[in-house]
Amino acid sequence: MNTFGDNIKLTTFGESHSAAIGGVIEGFPAGVEVDKNFIQSELDRRKPSNHKASTTRKESDRIEILSGIFEGKTLGTPIAFIIRNENQQSDDYDYLRKIYRPGHADFTYDKKYGHYDHRSGGRASARETAARVAAGAFAKTILQSKGIEITTTVKQVGIAQTPDEMERLIEQAKTDGDSLGGIVECVIKGCPVGIGEPVFGKLQAQLAEAMMSIPAAKGFEYGEGFGAATMKGSEHNDIYIFDNEIKPATNHNGGILGGISTGQDIVFRVAFKPIASISKPQETVDKQGNSVQLINRGRHDVCCVPRAVPVVEAMAALVIADNLDL
Amino acid sequence: MNTFGDNIKLTTFGESHSAAIGGVIEGFPAGVEVDKNFIQSELDRRKPSNHKASTTRKESDRIEILSGIFEGKTLGTPIAFIIRNENQQSDDYDYLRKIYRPGHADFTYDKKYGHYDHRSGGRASARETAARVAAGAFAKTILQSKGIEITTTVKQVGIAQTPDEMERLIEQAKTDGDSLGGIVECVIKGCPVGIGEPVFGKLQAQLAEAMMSIPAAKGFEYGEGFGAATMKGSEHNDIYIFDNEIKPATNHNGGILGGISTGQDIVFRVAFKPIASISKPQETVDKQGNSVQLINRGRHDVCCVPRAVPVVEAMAALVIADNLDL
Amino acid sequence: MNTFGDNIKLTTFGESHSAAIGGVIEGFPAGVEVDKNFIQSELDRRKPSNHKASTTRKESDRIEILSGIFEGKTLGTPIAFIIRNENQQSDDYDYLRKIYRPGHADFTYDKKYGHYDHRSGGRASARETAARVAAGAFAKTILQSKGIEITTTVKQVGIAQTPDEMERLIEQAKTDGDSLGGIVECVIKGCPVGIGEPVFGKLQAQLAEAMMSIPAAKGFEYGEGFGAATMKGSEHNDIYIFDNEIKPATNHNGGILGGISTGQDIVFRVAFKPIASISKPQETVDKQGNSVQLINRGRHDVCCVPRAVPVVEAMAALVIADNLDL
């Protein structure tokens, strides 16, 4: 459950307040030139910034690569990397020690494990996604060399679908002490035809698993997605044409047919719920079942969607790289 | 790619026109009483029936269990079962030998493998799902003994959301030689709290992977799903109450928090595209790129959604059983 | 535990008295011509024959291939095959229902599972190896096309190292109602340099795992094996020479260095214990701990080694094929 992928395997480790988080990438091909600055720049994209929607927790998130690279090139051996956690004091979270926070994993972790890490979620914390972003950057290095490009955009924040409107809603939510969800769209260009496997290994199944493993993700769709349910076969079918080569004339299928890439753009969307931590007081219960009023003291993102963008992209890169014939 | 699950593993085999299709279930617990009639009845639910939406291909779909059961009880050894394919003549499909059918996997399989099985899709055929339904029936046998119940309903066929309206649309599509998509909702009742794993093993990730591996599935969402994107944290958060025990007062999260079941109903939906095979003529190209008009001679479902119901249910049963502490 | 291999995966199923035993081979490459007579002939090599060392249980062991092959060639889809068990009556074994047979898995199975299959061992029966031999024949089909040849010989039966002496010992053991062990040597010729993986995937680790999973195997060694313990580095090291190409001048290492094949013959030996079922009466206890005298009524091999030969060969073929770049 800490490992993702079949050919290029990522294992992540670390809790939100352990000495470090990190990952080990197995199966990465040998001889790939790795630009450490690019890896770091991807991590920086995920960092809480001055962006209005973000927390002010300080994470400098410097990556240290421990193995697998020699003289700037991969060796084909496991690539291990770590990111030190700078803020390991957990006193700040003491008031949460006995409370099940609504929308968080406290309750389910406590029931499953008999304990939970009140220090901001431990392994359930979105901090774990930093390791995914770092690993995704390695995967992107492969994709770039093959001309495959991934672009991810925020399609919706709450009900807003334009940047101005998104910003206004985020400002309002911050004032209200509330939070917002949203939708992200990912487009993978240049993916060769033939990526993916039949039956249980369909590319859309791999992408869905990857995306739904991201904290706060509530839905996945590709191509026409849920909209396909209302279309007729004669509308949805992508007719083939000959235009220098045989290819589908349209892309209702979102670049995947029978679980295998068509060579067209792979297009999918991921829906995220609003962030569970809000400033507004919430009436809930503690572990003994006593009513308590929860008032979050920490600083939290108002909307996870902007920071989810590099995570979605990283997971997409890992899935595609995992399926390439390297 | 032919194997699903971690603890209870299903491997399926067989093409739409091989001697048989079937499966092997590993990790199934010993000592479970198996009612062969129940297994068969689940298979019968998937059979093309007199239902207006269905094909008239004859599949008697009798299951033969080869191993793993002795005196009516499981041995803990692999359960192997087969379902003979009765109609193995492939002459009927000869006219399709050189055509890339729109919406089917012919094109991508051909590009990937250098060949494709024109005889109704081979391994890509939805016939493969019969093995899933049989395996799902074994999984359900476990779930029933634990008081876990799965109910799956057709929520939508095309734009229709009521049975009458669905029937009318199907009738119309049949007349038009067209096909319809739809949405299925699955509710899992009685699932204990604590099912699922953190990080990459989240229950929603497993369910998404399972559902998106079903032919024609285009989207997956759980709880509020895509609707959660437009909700605020204060609306979406499920507040905890004490009512004999601690539990969430609402279920916006769809029975899963942090990847782990809350003990509430697990609720998810799957969107299906309209069936690719339609009677209406379609202009497409053959393998040489020449324009051809495709007129399907076979008989096909008008809408896959009714027959997808037992498949969705089987995959859900396999996921839940796979995660139970047996 | 019922699945072997990483790229070419074999899953076996079936108990010694179920309807059938069989296997599913995943990951087998597409387009390989399969000679069903060859597969059957390999199975025939394992059959109890008129050989003096063998049981007279009748097993016609006809293989039926259910999927994965079309017009004589593999499809790249799972190859499923079954071998019907002809003798499913278990009454013959009733007298063993309460006895822990010395040297058999009855005791450990009973302790682990709370029951055991007194009908000749169920899944623990050497009958399971028929599925391995069938799968190994498929693997050999690949190896033959690459010029890789596996030869396995009986090096020792009891203390005998020549055929005449072996035959005499077997005759004597039969007269005595006793049984014999032995040693098998396997030589793989034509294996290209570079097969195997570092660290935990070393070729010798894979071979050792494969061989030690064969019933009655007690030891594995390759190259100089246990004899290497008494050699000096200056004796054991294989010096490189140039003779048209660079290669080791000797082969003390048995064709593997650092876990990876050198291109020389891969040579290993497997030791087998004497068969546990003997005609001589044995004093043991029943499940209640009462003293009983066990007198086997069944007919059993006197020495498993001749029949182990095709099993060793099949497992070797599966390991090598699993590691080839196909």
Place this chain on the structure above:
Amino acid sequence: MNTFGDNIKLTTFGESHSAAIGGVIEGFPAGVEVDKNFIQSELDRRKPSNHKASTTRKESDRIEILSGIFEGKTLGTPIAFIIRNENQQSDDYDYLRKIYRPGHADFTYDKKYGHYDHRSGGRASARETAARVAAGAFAKTILQSKGIEITTTVKQVGIAQTPDEMERLIEQAKTDGDSLGGIVECVIKGCPVGIGEPVFGKLQAQLAEAMMSIPAAKGFEYGEGFGAATMKGSEHNDIYIFDNEIKPATNHNGGILGGISTGQDIVFRVAFKPIASISKPQETVDKQGNSVQLINRGRHDVCCVPRAVPVVEAMAALVIADNLDL
């Protein structure tokens, strides 16, 4: 190939001259008290010491645990640890850049990967086993709490079977600039009955795989091992007796029957070849095939067997812990 185990999984990383080597342990149970001093002391057992057989390379081998432990107890999350490589300068090895050292993996790595790490073997270096020893110490922590104890002894160095004779041989080999092999015996006491799995998951298969993945291992046997080949069934069979409980009266089988532990001592032996690096000059060829005389300048162990002891023990601990019902 860098991951070992099914339930408790160890992934190791790091080359002999990368910034660090280390490992990630997944599936380790929560709530286990970990004594960091014990982990370090196990690592110290593997360090080259003043022992006459050992190299003088300086490795302080301090372990740093990065995650998975909080307030002295495991969290059930991945345990990541690193050991910094202190001597990363590789200039010392420049003279080996073009030579295939006899008995080393240079030749096979070069053929497989098109390059090899002349800096003391990279990933093939026995340095990698430090991560196994650290992980084994975690596994032992579980075993100790269950009353399972592993003892490993050097049975043979060269032809010597007594400590005095071993010391004399080592002294002689050092004088001669030569090296020695040997045999290690491992006894696991207190292992409950029922550990291990049927068919491909037999305990002896797991142990054999584990042991044969250790650098320089050439053979594995358990119980009577190769000696069993010369025994008769009436001699080898362990008869059951009742002595407070039912148990085998003897232990020819080495504590495992049908792949599953009997509750008796598990006994196995591993043979190691003499160390490939010797001080004596060796005539070999370089990568161009030119004759060269190789004179090792580095300092090397004379016999790997003493340092193999903690590695054998660690791998045994990992295998047993992996099979326990935790």
